[in-house]
Amino acid sequence: MRPVLLAFIFFSAGxxxxxxxxxxxxxxxxxxxxxxxxxxxxxxxxxxxxxxxxRTIKMAIPAFLIRHPKGDLLWDLGMPDTLVDQPDGFKGPGYHYWMEHKIEDQLKLLELSPADIEYVAVSHGHSDHIGNGNLFKTSTLVIHHKEHADLFSAEKLATPEAQNTYAALKDAETILVKEQYDIFGDGSVVVYATPGHTDGHMVLLVHLPKSGNLLLTGDLYTHAEGRTRKTIPVFNRNAEATATSRARFEALAEKAQARVVIQHDIKHFEALPGFPNFLD
Ligand SMILES: [Zn+2]
Ligand SMILES: [Zn+2]
Structure with a gap:
């Protein structure tokens, strides 16, 4: 979704x-x-x-934990955990964000803390995808080089939104992606550049031993109907680039016979096992 100015006070969690x-x-x-x-x-x-x-719409804002024999990866980081402490959520003209469970508490159910997460990768730098970046400064950040250049400019870093969400990732070990990157080096988890929503947007392909291939879309699509009807949000940086990226994505999905998970589509989210259940 479009970036929003977040008015959260970030309480740094011990x-x-x-x-x-x-x-x-x-x-x-x-x-x-x-x-x-x-x-x-x-x-x-x-x-x-x-x-x-x-028409109105309710959208999911997921984060995905991929546990791999070589390490743990979070793909997209949700809204900032501090949103849970705001009983009415965060409202503005036409939108309302709320959050019931902190990412940090969900990780705790698996006896994990942010320091145990080896990699964090983000589809792009909007607040609903990098909201908990500050929790993961000891992880290795995997991000498209254009997204990184945009997010970590001195000007952006100085904004309250950056300070309250991801600024601590500035000093994290970082892998800058150009076209694609194979995170564990075995082809099981690969990110692909799909510019359009932002200049450095990426999607993720994961191969699961039983469930097969899944493609996690970031904001390449905002909801399932948008994929069928090929609608492009007005706030995308570049509509033409979005269409080109979608064509490449659909070819990849076809070739990999992948299940496409449109992250913000609430039905797609609810069709996945409820945490802490998982797909394997
Ligand atoms: Zn989004
Ligand atoms: Zn977005």
Whole structure:
């Protein structure tokens, strides 16, 4: 979704008491974490024309934990955990964000703390995807080089939104992606550049031993109907680049016979095992 100015006060959470994290699994597992919910009172901005006018939509804001024998990866980081402490959520003209479970508490259910997460990768730098960046400064950040250049400019870093969400990632070990990057070096988890929503947007392909290939879309699509109807939100940086990226994405999905998970589509999110259950 479009970037919003976040008025959160960030309470820096102390590190959890050092428990023994559960040993890495022998095979890959994928967990869908709850990173918040968004409702829009008017869907009109989700298309260039008026075809969605006067409809409302409720959207999921997930984060995904991929447990791999070589390490743990979070793909997208949800809204900031501090949103849970705001009983009425965060409201503005036409939108309402709220969050029921902190990412940090969900990780705790698996006996993990942010310091146990080896990699964090983000589809792009909007607040609903990098909201908890500050928790993961000891992780290795995997990000498209253009997204990184934009997010970590001196000007952006100085904004309250950056300070309250991701600024601590500035000094994290960082892998800058150009076209694609194979995170564990075995082809099981690969990110692909898909510019358009932002200049450095990426999607993630994960191969699960039993469930097969899954493609996590970031904001390449905002909802399932938008994929069928090929609608492009008005707030995308570049509509033409979005269409080109979608064509490449659909070819990849076809070739990989992948299940496409549109992250903000609430039905797609609810069709995944409820945390702490997982796909393998
Ligand atoms: Zn989004
Ligand atoms: Zn976005």
């Amino acid at each position: 590190l959890l008491p050092a428990g023994e994290p559960k040993a890495a699994p022998a095979k890959i597992q994928l967990y869908a974490l709850d990173g918040g919910t968004l409702s829009l009172s008017d869907m009109k901005p989700l298309a260039q024309d008026d075809s969605y006018a006067d």
